[in-house]
Amino acid sequence: MPRILLYMILLLPVHTLAQSFNGNITVPVNIGTVMVLSVTNNASSVITLDNTQYANGYTRAGFNSFAIKSNVPWRLSVASATPFFAASGTYASSNMPASVIGVAKTGQPFVQLTTTPQLLASGNRGSSIKSGNSFNMDFRATPGYDYGPGIYTLTLLYTLTAQ
Amino acid sequence: MANKTKNIIFFTVTNVIFMVNGMWACAQNRTNYLEANSYNTSFSLVTAADLETQKVKSNAFQVEVMSRSNDRFNIYARVSSSSSSTGVNMPASMLSVKLNSITPLLNVNYNTITLSNTDQLLQQVTTPFLFWLLWFSTINFSYDLQLGPVGYDFPPGNYNFTVLFTMTQP
Numbered sequence: 570m571p572r573i574l575l576y577m578i579l580l581l582p583v584h585t586l587a588q589s590f591n592g593n594i595t596v597p598v599n600i601g602t603v604m605v606l607s608v609t610n611n612a613s614s615v616i617t618l619d620n621t622q623y624a625n626g627y628t629r630a631g632f633n634s635f636a637i638k639s640n641v642p643w644r645l646s647v648a649s650a651t652p653f654f655a656a657s658g659t660y661a662s663s664n665m666p667a668s669v670i671g672v673a674k675t676g677q678p679f680v681q682l683t684t685t686p687q688l689l690a691s692g693n694r695g696s697s698i699k700s701g702n703s704f705n706m707d708f709r710a711t712p713g714y715d716y717g718p719g720i721y722t723l724t725l726l727y728t729l730t731a732q
Numbered sequence: 733m734a735n736k737t738k739n740i741i742f743f744t745v746t747n748v749i750f751m752v753n754g755m756w757a758c759a760q761n762r763t764n765y766l767e768a769n770s771y772n773t774s775f776s777l778v779t780a781a782d783l784e785t786q787k788v789k790s791n792a793f794q795v796e797v798m799s800r801s802n803d804r805f806n807i808y809a810r811v812s813s814s815s816s817s818t819g820v821n822m823p824a825s826m827l828s829v830k831l832n833s834i835t836p837l838l839n840v841n842y843n844t845i846t847l848s849n850t851d852q853l854l855q856q857v858t859t860p861f862l863f864w865l866l867w868f869s870t871i872n873f874s875y876d877l878q879l880g881p882v883g884y885d886f887p888p889g890n891y892n893f894t895v896l897f898t899m900t901q902p
Contacts, residue, residue: 588801589900592768593812594793596827596893598879600886601778638780640884696884 605638606645606729607697616710623714630675632708635690635727636697642732643694646686647672650724661719669716670723671709679709686728763800766807766899769793775879783882791832792877795897799857799871800864802901807873808851812896818889824848827893828878831855835872844878847895854897 612629637643649667656663671679674690692701712721773792777783799805811824830844831854838857845852855873 588764589898590764590766591896591898592766592795593894593896594768594770594773596877596879596895597774598822598882598891598893599774599776600783600882600888600891601776602888603778603780603783603884605780638884640783640886640888694884694887699884 600640602731603638603640604643604729604731606727607636608727609634609636611705612708618710618712622710623712626709626711629708631705632672633706635704635706637692637702637729638695638697639692639702639729639731640694642692644691644730644732645689646728646730647680647682647689648686648726648728649682649684650726652684654721654723656719656721658717658719660717661721662716665712665716665721667723669710669712670725671711672725673707673709675705675707679707682723682725686726689727691732763798764802764899764901765796765798766897767796768895768897769796773877777880777882783880783884786881787879789877789879791874793875795873795875797871797873797899798864798869799859799899799901803859803861803863804902805857806853806900806902807855807857808898808900809845809847809854810851810896810898811847811849811893813894814892816889816891818887818891820887822882822886822891822893824893826880826882827895829854830876830878831873832876833874835874836868838871840873851898 611631611634616627616629618627635645637645649670652667653663654665654667654669656665667683668681670682672682672689673679677690680687680689689706690701690704693699695702697703770793771791772789775787775789777787795807797805797807809829811827814821814824816822824847828844828846831840831842834840838859840857841855845854857871859871
């Protein structure tokens with residue numbers, strides 16, 4: 570009888586031992602390249618020059634604002650759509666070049682426009698609130714007295730690409 | 733001699749009892765187990781909206797449980813491993829789970845649980861008296877899987893998580 574008791578005592582802990590059982594799943598996540606450019610006009614795109622501005626040029630700080638969201642390091646380039654302005658008016662000149670216009674990220678040197686994309690700004694991955702991913706662009710027009718009076722139109726192209 | 737025979741029989745019987753109980757103590761057996769099955773657990777994020785909002789896969793996976801040895805059991809989950817093709821790891825806390833439905837109906841937890849690399853308690857269950865004996869053979873938990881929002885801080889590429897579910901019987 571004592572032996573039976575001993576075996577029963579030994580059996581009991583086996584029944585009451587904490588047990589664990591497990592299984593697993595896998596969760597694959599694929600992330601593609603995502604880049605978003607937002608441009609805001611902060612001034613009228615119609616510019617009328619007065620005498621002083623003919624002599625000294627027209628400058629508008631913060632002409633455009635940019636907000637970039639990108640999960641890759643990025644470059645923002647600017648170019649003119651055409652080498653010359655489209656001109657209308659009896660005395661307008663057909664050969665006013667795009668380089669009359671200069672643009673610059675605020676605080677940076679101006680770049681004169683051509684049809685070749687030029688770097689306006691660059692930055693790292695992040696949302697638009699990340700430092701450097703939102704900024705203003707200044708605008709400057711310096712036609713001088715080399716071109717006749719008229720209405721001149723130019724299209725600016727902004728291109729966001731991965732570095 | 734008769735005594736010796738009796739002792740041998742007794743020794744054999746008690747060792748059989750030991751073996752049977754040892755079998756019951758093994759992880760996963762025919763009366764106690766946990767099984768996890770994936771149905772729709774993959775995510776593809778390719779737009780700004782995909783990165784900026786939480787993505788949800790309804791009934792993404794199921795956890796099937798049998799606990800005949802104990803009317804009480806707990807279920808835990810943790811991210812046991814993760815990898816990426818980019819060199820940047822996504823934290824376990826990007827994932828969360830939420831019970832969508834349970835069969836049969838029981839009083840369980842429907843709260844959203846954010847995962848981590850340590851065990852998070854998903855369920856603490858007590859089944860009714862004679863539940864396993866008279867009525868049901870398994871309990872099936874169907875879960876929604878939630879990701880993010882991931883944002884723009886993770887480079888494009890492939891990220892993989894392994895989520896480990898553990899059932900314990902106190």
